[in-house]
Amino acid sequence: MAGAENQSGAENGEQDSESxxxxxxxxxxxxxEAxxxxxxxxxxxxxxxxxxxxxxxxxxxxxxxAVGGFIGWALDQLFGTKPILMVVFLVLGAASGIMNVIRTAKTMQGEPMPGHHLRTKAARDAVAKDDED
Structure with a gap:
């Protein structure tokens, strides 16, 4: 700050702000750009x-x-066949869960379901039959 006391700074204020x-x-x-x-x-x-x-x-x-396991457990309690029905229904529950996931995923993707052409053909035939009557 050497020489700061000699200058007021008012003269260069506009030039400094512009720069x-x-x-x-x-x-x-x-x-x-960066x-x-x-x-x-x-x-x-x-x-x-x-x-x-x-x-x-x-x-x-x-x-x-979970539903398959619960049904198997309940049937095991009812019939006294401890692990057998629970294991069977766990496997069946897993299979049904996987089938539901596949069905839902195909529906989400817009792919036709297996047998879709049969259902739509049956629906068209039913409508055509109703129209004839």
């Missing part, structure tokens, strides 16, 4: 929908196993 403004603008431009193009906005609604579908699939699988 600072120019330097800030150039710095801002350089920062924008950051690169801005990212596209995140689709939060689509992300939430996908997460909901994933939870739905996992709950269907777990529910199938």
């Amino acid at each position: 600072i403004r120019r330097r800030l603008e150039t710095l801002d431009g350089k920062l924008r 950051k690169g193009p801005s990212r596209p906005p995140v689709d939060t609604e689509g992300r939430g929908r996908a997460m909901g579908q994933a939870f739905k699939l996992s709950i269907e699988l777990v529910a199938g196993v």
Whole structure:
């Protein structure tokens, strides 16, 4: 700060603020170039929908196993065949859970279900038969 007491600073105030403004603008431009193009906005609604579908699939699988296990346990308690029916129904519950997950996943993807052409043909035939009557 040598010589600061000799100058008031009022004369160079506008020039200093103008040079600072120019330097800030150039710095801002350089920062924008360094950051690169801005990212596209995140689709939060689509992300939430996908997460909901994933939870739905996992709950269907777990529910199938849990219901099968509970039915097997209850039948084991009723008939006195301790582990046999529970194991059988756990396997059946797991199989039904997997089938539900596959069915739901195909529906979510918009793929036709197995036998879909038969159901739609039967529906068309029923409508055609009703029209004839």
